[in-house]
Amino acid sequence: MTLTQEQLLASQKAHLETLFGLTNKAFEGVEKLVELNVAASRAALNEASTHAQAVLAAKDVQQLLSLQASQFQPLAEKAVAYSRHLYDIASGTSAEFGKAFEAQAAEIQRNFGSFVDTATKNAPAGSETSVAVLKSAVSAANNAFESVQKAVKQASDVAEANFSAMANSTMRATATATAAADVANAQRKR
Numbered sequence: 516m517t518l519t520q521e522q523l524l525a526s527q528k529a530h531l532e533t534l535f536g537l538t539n540k541a542f543e544g545v546e547k548l549v550e551l552n553v554a555a556s557r558a559a560l561n562e563a564s565t566h567a568q569a570v571l572a573a574k575d576v577q578q579l580l581s582l583q584a585s586q587f588q589p590l591a592e593k594a595v596a597y598s599r600h601l602y603d604i605a606s607g608t609s610a611e612f613g614k615a616f617e618a619q620a621a622e623i624q625r626n627f628g629s630f631v632d633t634a635t636k637n638a639p640a641g642s643e644t645s646v647a648v649l650k651s652a653v654s655a656a657n658n659a660f661e662s663v664q665k666a667v668k669q670a671s672d673v674a675e676a677n678f679s680a681m682a683n684s685t686m687r688a689t690a691t692a693t694a695a696a697d698v699a700n701a702q703r704k705r
Contacts, residue, residue: 529622537615544608551600558593591689595682602678606671617664624657 566586573579631653635646 533615533619537612540608540611544604547604548601551597551604555593555597588689591685595685598678599682602675606675620660624660628653 566582569582570579573582631649635650638646
């Protein structure tokens with residue numbers, strides 16, 4: 516099977532379009548990450564200023580301890596939310612790259628399958644066994660590739676479920692610790 520000049524040019528054009536598309540997706544991911552970090556930094560600075568003013572205005576140790584204890588829950592919630600946003604940006608960008616990879620892999624598989632079909636049709640008489648072995652090997656490779664894709668998808672799903680479970684667990688633990696600190700502060704005041 517010989518490729519014509521038009522086919523080569525079309526292939527190169529498609530690959531360049533894919534490359535530029537992926538580059539744009541990467542930059543979009545970086546932009547989202549920068550926006551997230553700027554927003555988080557701005558919020559942290561404002562909250563630090565507000566908290567510092569509240570600490571300076573505290574009249575006694577009990578009020579200071581209560582103020583400090585009240586910061587744990589919101590801080591944990593913000594950390595979990597930041598992690599979730601970060602994960603969403605990373606997984607979204609990764610999904611775009613995965614789609615492009617799958618499309619390219621499917622195209623390569625189709626082209627290779629076409630090449631094998633053409634080659635087997637033009638095979639000399641008596642080479643049926645070799646052709647059958649080649650087709651079997653191609654089929655096995657395609658099946659292995661599909662199995663790897665499914666395994667990667669399952670691993671991604673498990674990772675996302677674990678991330679969500681960890682975030683929920685962190686939030687529950689923080690809520691419990693904050694409640695315990697509030698009870699301890701209430702008991703100290705008595």
